[in-house]
Structure formats: C-alpha cells, structure tokens
Amino acid sequence: MRLTLRVWRQKSPTDPGRMVQYEARNVSPDMSFLEMLDVVNEELTLKGEDPIAFDSDCREGICGMCGFMINGVAHGPRRGTTVCQLHMRKFKGGDALYLEPWRARAFPVIKDLVVDRSAFDRIIAAGGFISVPAGSAPDGNVILVPKQNAEIAMDAAACIGCGACVAACPNASASLFTGAKITHLGVLPQGQPERYDRVVRMVAQASAELFGSCTNIGECEAVCPKEIKLETIARMNRDFIKASWSTRGGPDTNGAGG
Ligand code: SF4
Ligand code: FES
Secondary structure (H helix, E strand, O other), X not given: OOEEEEEEEOOOOOOOOEEEEEEEOOOOOOOEHHHHHHHHHHHHHHOOOOOOOOOOOOOOOOOOOOOOEEOOEEOOOOOOOOHHHOEHHHOOOOOEEEEEOOOOOOOOEEEOOXXXXXXXXXXXXXXXXXXXXXXXXXXXXXXXXXXXXXXXXXXXXXXXXOOXXXXXXXXXXXXXXXXXXXXXXXXXXXXXXXXXXXXXXHHHHHHHOOOEOOOOOOHHHHHOOOOOOOHHHHHHHHHHHHHHHHHHOOOOOOOOOO
C-alpha cells in the first residue's frame, strides 16, 4: 500500500521546523511503523537527503526509546502499544499520516521527531531508587511481600519512561510517570525507609522541570503503552500530602500534581 506522510522536520533545537510531505510506497501490512520509516529513510538517503530522525532501540516495546505523535495521538491509534510495536496493518492504503514529536516545554525537540527526555532522568535521580542496603536477591526473597502489593508494584514498574503521558496531557504533566515510579517503590517493604522523602523530592523535581500539574483529564492513561493506571497519581498525591503533614504540621498540596 501507499501512504502520504506529513512529517515534522526540524534541523536543530533552534530551527523553527515545518511539516514536510513524503510518499511511503510499497508498504507491507506486516512492517512495523518504524520499519516503514526505515524504508522512507533509505529512499531519502539514496537521494542525498537528510533522513527523518526518530528514536528507537529495542523495537519490542520494552526500552521506552521510541515515541512520537501519529495524527495527534501519542504512539498512534492502537491502545497499549508503542510505536515500534505498531504494525502497518492498522492503516489503510491512501491514508495521510501526520507525524510530530512530543510537544512539551520540558521535552525540547533535538531534531525532527527526537526530543530531549533527560528531565525524566532528573526526576528519577531525585528519588526513584532505594539507597538503604537491600541485600542480594536471596535476601530480598526473605522479606515477604503481600501478593496484592507485589502486583501493584509490578504493574507500576512496567512504565518504560517513554514520555507519551506528558505529550498527551494538555498540561504536559509528568504525573503518570512520576506516580508510577513512586508507586512501584512505595508499596514494597524495601521502599518504606525513604517513602515520604522520595515523594517530596521527586514531585519537587517534576515541578522544577516545568511539567504541568495534573487535573485528572486522563489522556495519559489512555495513551500509555504500558497501561499505567491513574491510581498511581492518587497514590503519589496521598503520600505527598502525608509527607507534608508530617514535616510541616499541615497539608500542602502545592506542586503535588507536578
Ligand atoms: S507512564 Fe506510560 S506513557 Fe508515561 S512514561 Fe511511563 S510508560 Fe510511558
Ligand atoms: S524501541 Fe524500545 S520501546 Fe520502542
């Protein structure tokens, strides 16, 4: 099949950027979306043109590197699917597809469809870890974890840090990502010693990175390829308020949604 692509081309962070039209020919329904772009890029390279820049690594939905908007939807039209796992059978011959990078102040465009997501790394560095000695794997197994907590932690730990939640949110909030990271440590016994410091530090960092606040719109959950639930945001906010009560003697929700 044949498709028309309108792709955001931006040479550098300071370039104003513009949409450029390309034809994708001989597209097999079995190709992944990124393989289709690889073919377009081969043609561009053979013509001496600059290939379309996009991020990818594992191409099996686990690393979080890929991601851009397809017709205004983060990761495209298939729920619970990264763009590297999206196949061209989801589209029809003759379709016109608009490809754009994640749009958020905290994710500046580096080139074309590639954005700088190092703000996420700084949120993790602010507290998304356990710094008390947790022992080796056998020691970990000595600490019994209630099944329900283990399942909540595992579901939250599925977040791959792709950034689709931020791109889909009208507030460009990082709450789903931050809430997932806080949840996956905060419900396990090993995460308890730093639980409340962690939430304060990570929420403060998210605010400092200029991500917006959560207003419970839910677009993040709808586009998340790992189907992270809004409940993780509720857990983050609850822990943040508890932390504020214990350190300041009263609730302080300032920045709790960041
Ligand atoms: S919460 Fe979902 S959409 Fe957001 S970074 Fe994690 S995996 Fe991606
Ligand atoms: S390339 Fe790794 S998740 Fe898409």
